Amino acid sequence: MHVTTRTGTRSRTRLRLAGALAAALVAVGVAAGPAAQAGEGHGKPATLADLAERHGRYFGSATDNPELTDSAYTALLGSEFDMITPGNGMKWYATEPRQGVFDWSQGDEIVNLARKNHQRVRAHTLVWHSQLPGWLTDREWTAGELRAVLKKHIFAEARHYRGKVYSWDVVNEAFNEDGTYRDTVFYRTLGPDYIADALRWAHQADPHAKLYLNDYNIEAVGPKSDAYFALAKDLKARGVPLDGIGLQAHLALQYGYPTTLEDNLRRFSRLGLDTALTEVDVRMLLPADEAKLATQAQWYADMTKACLAVRRCVGITVWDYTDKYSWIPAFFPGQGAALPWDEQLAPKPAYFAIQEALGGR
Numbered sequence: 001m002h003v004t005t006r007t008g009t010r011s012r013t014r015l016r017l018a019g020a021l022a023a024a025l026v027a028v029g030v031a032a033g034p035a036a037q038a039g040e041g042h043g044k045p046a047t048l049a050d051l052a053e054r055h056g057r058y059f060g061s062a063t064d065n066p067e068l069t070d071s072a073y074t075a076l077l078g079s080e081f082d083m084i085t086p087g088n089g090m091k092w093y094a095t096e097p098r099q100g101v102f103d104w105s106q107g108d109e110i111v112n113l114a115r116k117n118h119q120r121v122r123a124h125t126l127v128w129h130s131q132l133p134g135w136l137t138d139r140e141w142t143a144g145e146l147r148a149v150l151k152k153h154i155f156a157e158a159r160h161y162r163g164k165v166y167s168w169d170v171v172n173e174a175f176n177e178d179g180t181y182r183d184t185v186f187y188r189t190l191g192p193d194y195i196a197d198a199l200r201w202a203h204q205a206d207p208h209a210k211l212y213l214n215d216y217n218i219e220a221v222g223p224k225s226d227a228y229f230a231l232a233k234d235l236k237a238r239g240v241p242l243d244g245i246g247l248q249a250h251l252a253l254q255y256g257y258p259t260t261l262e263d264n265l266r267r268f269s270r271l272g273l274d275t276a277l278t279e280v281d282v283r284m285l286l287p288a289d290e291a292k293l294a295t296q297a298q299w300y301a302d303m304t305k306a307c308l309a310v311r312r313c314v315g316i317t318v319w320d321y322t323d324k325y326s327w328i329p330a331f332f333p334g335q336g337a338a339l340p341w342d343e344q345l346a347p348k349p350a351y352f353a354i355q356e357a358l359g360g361r
Contacts, residue, residue, distance in 0.1 A: 048351075049082035051358035055308055058083040058315035059358075060122065062279065065089055065106050067325045068113065072345055076321070078117040083166065085122040085278070085317055086110040087327075091131045095157055099135050099149070104160055111164050122278065122317060123161055125169040125214065126154050127198050129184035137185065146189045151201050158205035167210035169246055169278070170202045171195050177217060179227035195231070196240045203241035214246035214278055220258035221267075232271055244274035249303060250319065252335070253284045253292060257299055262306040269312040277307055279319040281338035282350070283328045288337040297353035300340065304357035 052059035060083025067073050077084070088094060089106030096102050107123075114121050127150065141149070158168065174182055174195060181187050186194045199211055213232070218225040228245060235242045245268050251257070258264075265275045282299050284292045307313035320326060322341040329336045340351040355361075 047080045048354060048358065049080060051355060051360050052315065053082065054359060057307065057313070058120070059354075060084060060119075060315060060317035061321040062087045062124075062317060062319045063110060064320070064325070065109055067320075068109065073322065073324070074113070076341070076345060078113070078119070080321070082119050083122055083315060083317060084110060084114040084119050085124050087124070087320065088131070090123055090157070090161075091125060091128065092136070092153065093131045093133045096153055097133050100152075102156055102160070107161070111161065115164075120166040121161075121164065122276075123165040123168045123209070124278075125172040126157060126202060127170060127186060127194070128172040129182060129186070130173075132185075141185070141189055143189055146186070147194075147197070150186065150190075150194065150198065154198060154201040155205045158202050158209070161209075162206040163208065165206075165209055167212055167244070168202055168206070169214040170198050170211050172214045173216065174213065174231075175215060175224050175227045177224055179223035196235060196238070199235070199240050199242055210243040210274065211241055212244045212246045212274075212276070212278075213242065214248065216248040216250050216279070218245075219247050219249050219251070219261050219264065221260040221264050225264055229267060229271070232268065232273060236271055236273075242273065244268075244276060244314070246276050246278035248279035248319075249277045249281075250279055251282045251299060252332075253282065253295055253299075257302065261303065262309055265306060265310040265313050269310055273312065275307075275310065275313045277303060277313070277316045280316060281319045281326065281328065283332060283335045283338040286334055286336050293337070293349050296337075297349035300350040301353040301357040304354050308357070 048059040059081055061077060061081045062085040063077055064087040086107055089110055094106050095104065111121055136149070154170075171194075174184075174187075176182050181192055190197070195213070202209070202211055213228060215224070215228065218228055232242060232245060247261075247264075268275050280300075280303065282296045284296060304316060307316055318339060321339055322343065322345055323337055323339050324341075324343040324345065326336060326338050328338045337348075340348055340354060342348055
């Protein structure tokens with residue numbers, strides 16, 4: 001399914017935000033460079049989102065609550081993208097820190113910011129084995145108990161954001177690299193049907209949101225993506241509500257490009273599913289140099305072209321847009337420089353490669 005847009009409203013919003021961005025960049029000593037000027041004078045959109053909209057796609061960014069105090073950052077976030085993903089604010093530890101006690105403040109802040117900027121939200125995530133609150137992981141559950149806990153959490157969160165989000169990553173990272181089910185508290189206690197149950201409950205709570213399964217290292221055809229293909233085929237055959245597969249696309253130059261990405265996107269499309277590149281970054285061993293940045297730029301362009309080549313690949317989201325707030329250095333010491341903007345919010349070769357792949361000049 002192609003994404004509908006509100007181009008006129010977004011264009012007016014961008015004019016307003018452009019002034020704020022220019023002031024913010026001057027305040028931090030960053031000149032408005034080619035990224036701000038791209039397409040001016042020729043009637044072409046200046047942003048990745050506008051270029052993606054020409055193809056019926058979106059182009060989004062993840063964000064997190066702490067960086068929203070950075071005015072230069074939020075100006076670019078609000079003007080360059082048309083889809084936003086909360087990096088952490090909708091995860092279980094943040095939304096239900098104590099059993100039955102819900103806190104929507106972090107997710108609400110990002111949803112409200114997106115609404116102000118006429119952006120949509122990919123909500124992330126209802127069920128994940130990581131970043132769970134202690135009350136959930138520090139005890140043993142019977143199947144009946146945990147099923148009730150899971151159902152209550154999904155209904156509470158999906159109902160709270162009903163009508164406010166475009167989609168949900170309902171279940172995140174359910175498989176191991178070899179295609180076997182990941183040993184999580186949900187799988188151990190409830191078996192593999194916890195995935196189908198989660199999708200059904202999410203659909204009941206928010207019937208209009210697109211429902212996704214989301215994972216990393218499933219960009220190429222292989223054991224892990226094969227497991228998702230088999231699961232998706234089974235869920236569709238059983239009438240379980242599933243709309244799409246999210247391919248995170250956390251790539252690293254030292255491990256090579258997933259050359260079968262386009263083929264992989266196509267086979268999920270043949271099942272009647274949307275696909276999206278949901279958490280894109282391309283890390284490298286530091287220090288960055290001209291050759292590494294050129295290779296990185298080519299990879300971003302290739303991923304963009306692969307999505308454009310497959311009708312049901314609906315959009316691309318980078319996992320935050322600037323190296324200033326990337327998660328990579330903290331989790332992969334000695335690696336980084338993974339995003340299309342550098343730590344000073346200046347566009348890198350990857351930005352211009354994406355722009356060109358989308359048809360910009």
